[in-house]
Amino acid sequence: MSEHLYKYLRTETFPTPFCAGCGHGILMGVILRAIDELKLDFKKMVFVSGIGCGAWIPSPHFKTDTLHTLHGRPVAYATGVKKANPELKVVVISGDGDLAAIGGNHLIHAARRNVGLTVICANNSIYGMTGGQLSPTTPKNTKTMTTVMGNPEEAFDLCKLVKACGAKYVARYTVFHTKPLIKAIKTALNTDGFSFIDVVSPCPTQYGRRNQLPTLYDMYAFIKNRLVHFDALKKYKKEELAEKIIIGEYRDED
Amino acid sequence: MTKIKLTGYGGQGIILAGEILAYAAMLDGKESSAIGEYGSAARGGLTTSQVIINDEFIASPFVEAADILIALSQEGYDKYYSQVKSTGLILYESSMIIPKDFPRQYAIPAVNVALSELRSTVVGNMIMLGAFAWITKIVSKRSLISAVKDNVSSKFTEVNIKGIEIGYEKFQEIFKG
Amino acid sequence: MKTIVKSLLAPRKYFMQGNIACAEGALAAGCRYYAGYPITPSSEIMEHMSIRLPEVGGVFMQMEDEIASICSMIGASWAGAKVMTATSGPGFSLMLEGIGYAVMTETPCVIVDVQRAGPATGQATKPAQGDVMQARWGAHGDHRIIALSPWSVQEMYDLTIKAFNFSEKYRVPTILLADEVVAHLKESFVVKPEIEIYNRDKTLTETPFGTQEEDGVPPMPCFGQGAQLLVTGSTHNEYGIRKVADPDVQERLVTRLCKKIDNHKKDICLTERYFTDNAEYLFVAYGISARSSYAVVSELRESQINAGLLRYITIWPFDEETLKECALEAKVIFVPEMNQGQLVLEIMRILPHQKVIPIPKTRGEAIYPSDIIKVFRKYHE
Ligand SMILES: Cc1ncc(C[n+]2csc(CCOP(=O)(O)OP(=O)(O)O)c2C)c(N)n1
Ligand SMILES: [Mg+2]
Numbered sequence: 157m158s159e160h161l162y163k164y165l166r167t168e169t170f171p172t173p174f175c176a177g178c179g180h181g182i183l184m185g186v187i188l189r190a191i192d193e194l195k196l197d198f199k200k201m202v203f204v205s206g207i208g209c210g211a212w213i214p215s216p217h218f219k220t221d222t223l224h225t226l227h228g229r230p231v232a233y234a235t236g237v238k239k240a241n242p243e244l245k246v247v248v249i250s251g252d253g254d255l256a257a258i259g260g261n262h263l264i265h266a267a268r269r270n271v272g273l274t275v276i277c278a279n280n281s282i283y284g285m286t287g288g289q290l291s292p293t294t295p296k297n298t299k300t301m302t303t304v305m306g307n308p309e310e311a312f313d314l315c316k317l318v319k320a321c322g323a324k325y326v327a328r329y330t331v332f333h334t335k336p337l338i339k340a341i342k343t344a345l346n347t348d349g350f351s352f353i354d355v356v357s358p359c360p361t362q363y364g365r366r367n368q369l370p371t372l373y374d375m376y377a378f379i380k381n382r383l384v385h386f387d388a389l390k391k392y393k394k395e396e397l398a399e400k401i402i403i404g405e406y407r408d409e410d
Numbered sequence: 411m412t413k414i415k416l417t418g419y420g421g422q423g424i425i426l427a428g429e430i431l432a433y434a435a436m437l438d439g440k441e442s443s444a445i446g447e448y449g450s451a452a453r454g455g456l457t458t459s460q461v462i463i464n465d466e467f468i469a470s471p472f473v474e475a476a477d478i479l480i481a482l483s484q485e486g487y488d489k490y491y492s493q494v495k496s497t498g499l500i501l502y503e504s505s506m507i508i509p510k511d512f513p514r515q516y517a518i519p520a521v522n523v524a525l526s527e528l529r530s531t532v533v534g535n536m537i538m539l540g541a542f543a544w545i546t547k548i549v550s551k552r553s554l555i556s557a558v559k560d561n562v563s564s565k566f567t568e569v570n571i572k573g574i575e576i577g578y579e580k581f582q583e584i585f586k587g
Numbered sequence: 588m589k590t591i592v593k594s595l596l597a598p599r600k601y602f603m604q605g606n607i608a609c610a611e612g613a614l615a616a617g618c619r620y621y622a623g624y625p626i627t628p629s630s631e632i633m634e635h636m637s638i639r640l641p642e643v644g645g646v647f648m649q650m651e652d653e654i655a656s657i658c659s660m661i662g663a664s665w666a667g668a669k670v671m672t673a674t675s676g677p678g679f680s681l682m683l684e685g686i687g688y689a690v691m692t693e694t695p696c697v698i699v700d701v702q703r704a705g706p707a708t709g710q711a712t713k714p715a716q717g718d719v720m721q722a723r724w725g726a727h728g729d730h731r732i733i734a735l736s737p738w739s740v741q742e743m744y745d746l747t748i749k750a751f752n753f754s755e756k757y758r759v760p761t762i763l764l765a766d767e768v769v770a771h772l773k774e775s776f777v778v779k780p781e782i783e784i785y786n787r788d789k790t791l792t793e794t795p796f797g798t799q800e801e802d803g804v805p806p807m808p809c810f811g812q813g814a815q816l817l818v819t820g821s822t823h824n825e826y827g828i829r830k831v832a833d834p835d836v837q838e839r840l841v842t843r844l845c846k847k848i849d850n851h852k853k854d855i856c857l858t859e860r861y862f863t864d865n866a867e868y869l870f871v872a873y874g875i876s877a878r879s880s881y882a883v884v885s886e887l888r889e890s891q892i893n894a895g896l897l898r899y900i901t902i903w904p905f906d907e908e909t910l911k912e913c914a915l916e917a918k919v920i921f922v923p924e925m926n927q928g929q930l931v932l933e934i935m936r937i938l939p940h941q942k943v944i945p946i947p948k949t950r951g952e953a954i955y956p957s958d959i960i961k962v963f964r965k966y967h968e
Binding site for chain 2: 600602712768771772773774775878879881882885953955956957
């Protein structure tokens with residue numbers, strides 16, 4: 157991580173616990189760069205996370221107030237923080253299982269209420285921390301510890317879901333898209349109301365390994381081949397989009 | 411200590427009457443409690459209010475053996491008249507209830523009086539409270555009226571207060587007889 | 588820090604429902620954030636808060652469920668507010684994980700459980716005292732909470748204030764274990780001109796999660812104060828740094844979480860005695876069951892029977908010493924409860940050589956004096 161970001165970090169807690177090839181470290185840096193570029197008052201920011209590898213991005217690494225909560229509940233906690241003190245800038249960073257499975261209800265209701273939160277989903281399409289079980293964003297047909305024959309279920313498009321619930325700003329990028337991702341995070345942090353960013357983050361250890369994608373490079377290629385930009389959606393038929401990862405800002409469809 | 415049970419069916423204002431009575435007792439400087447209980451049906455089911463009025467802290471707020479029963483429906487009368495102490499008193503709505511044997515009970519045509527004198531189908535409860543106040547002297551009429559002012563929305567205070575006044579005046583002959 | 592403040596309500600006598608008195612007690616204690624989910628027989632608390640909180644500059648949130656309710660209020664507590672939620676059995680079950688989190692992170696918060704007849708949905712409008720053990724042991728892991736049991740509308744007000752005070756002072760979730768009867772009972776009660784309240788110590792500190800003493804309560808700065816708080820429900824040291832495999836840190840933390848309550852029982856344990864000196868027949872009760880017990884004891888005393896009542900206001904932590912004192916001369920100890928026997932287990936454990944008779948009732952009705960007398964007669968020669 158570049159040195160000018162050290163002031164935001166408890167460097168004594170380094171190295172981070174993330175595995176080789178994990179995208180969560182990149183995401184950590186990207187979030188801090190967005191904050192740095194916006195010159196936000198870090199002391200007045202609160203980072204709320206649930207339980208999982210993604211939840212460890214802010215806690216204990218960020219050198220400000222962090223609230224490491226229960227599995228699935230960070231959005232509910234964050235709602236309380238924000239409502240009790242609206243002057244605080246409240247950001248949720250947590251995993252896909254945390255935000256979309258056990259915490260899915262809180263996510264959609266916070267979007268509907270338009271609580272002034274930015275929620276960043278560190279989406280590795282897997283339960284990383286508990287050993288690689290199916291998550292609601294695991295792509296169809298791919299393998300996990302609990303779907304050894306391939307996932308028979310459809311995955312959530314979290315952006316579409318949250319957008320439909322009324323979120324003011326919604327975007328998805330992968331950790332390989334650092335520039336547009338920083339821009340999106342900045343937009344999210346400046347949004348008056350509920351904003352959501354789904355960040356595709358590779359997990360070679362728990363997801364890749366079981367899908368013949370054991371290295372970061374394999375995961376990169378796998379992700380890259382599936383990318384479609386939101387603005388280019390019209391060029392595709394619905395069936396063609398089944399396995400795609402849609403990136404870009406989700407705008408209101410007209 | 412006086413233990414009172416008010417009973418009727420949902421819609422007759424039993425719970426409100428219990429609360430007005432207990433509130434009035436508080437205004438008179440006493441300790442009082444009220445427990446309202448609705449039957450399972452939202453409207454028309456058996457409804458009961460247990461009221462206790464005492465000079466000091468009320469131990470159990472439950473009315474098991476009642477000193478006084480005010481009954482506005484046959485079902486409530488039938489269910490509770492046997493729980494009234496033999497030295498107690500029953501006031502019952504005469505247009506609705508066929509009474510059983512009891513040493514001291516009075517038939518009060520509260521519902522008919524409400525209709526004929528106030529064109530109201532709902533203030534039978536207040537007429538009963540007025541009658542109750544006159545015969546028992548447990549609460550003052552003045553406090554009952556203040557209790558209505560404090561607890562009933564202003565649209566309905568007037569008719570409720572009239573109910574109490576009529577109840578207080580009208581049945582004195584019945585009680586003497 | 589202890590301070591005296593003016594009551595919000597004008598000081599006088601009121602005639603009020605228990606649930607409303609509870610909400611007013613919370614506001615008087617300084618509650619400025621409420622999050623909840625509707626459930627009978629607690630909903631009036633929430634409805635009243637929804638009107639009153641905005642009037643005093645507070646925040647009311649109706650959340651998507653009870654889990655969200657307790658979590659959001661814990662978040663609000665760390666943002667500096669005094670917080671409360673209210674529920675009944677089914678919702679209380681959902682809140683347990685959050686209660687454990689509040690214990691572990693030492694977050695002041697008040698949970699009102701208006702007990703109704705269970706298990707499961709049970710009888711939504713009917714009273715019970717079935718959550719006594721759940722309140723004590725429901726959250727997983729070894730821990731302590733404080734639970735208070737009101738027996739009147741007066742105490743729905745007073746003990747809600749006390750619950751906030753204990754919660755702020757000891758940084759522990761405090762449960763007001765009410766029941767449908769006291770919640771819906773309307774009776775007269777008095778609001779005094781002034782009340783004593785306790786506000787948490789918000790001093791900036793490096794160690795908001797540990798103290799030198801093994802039973803201490805550290806100061807609790809809130810978010811935005813510059814404390815760089817590391818709040819976590821995982822095992823942590825005094826700085827808040829996670830130590831999820833260090834046996835010493837785990838032991839020190841759990842010991843302190845328990846001892847900060849156990850060693851302050853003198854302050855926390857509230858009981859009331861009625862004629863317990865030399866009582867041959869001792870009634871031990873709490874909540875609305877104690878009202879009926881009090882009626883029985885008064886009646887027995889009038890017939891020259893040596894009966895007494897020990898009423899538990901604080902039920903958790905449990906005051907063992909007072910029980911032993913009151914039971915010294917007791918031939919029989921009766922424990923009426925609106926359950927199949929919960930607190931009586933604690934009493935039997937503490938008085939293994941005495942005759943302890945449970946008086947259980949699980950009919951979705953309060954225990955009436957006649958229920959108690961019936962059992963008493965069997966033991967009174
Ligand atoms: C109530 C509860 N259920 C289950 C768990 C176990 N658990 C811990 S993390 C986790 C999944 C995390 O997945 P995700 O949110 O995607 O984060 P990741 O580790 O993949 O970054 C689970 C199931 C828990 N801590 N609490
Ligand atoms: Mg994941």
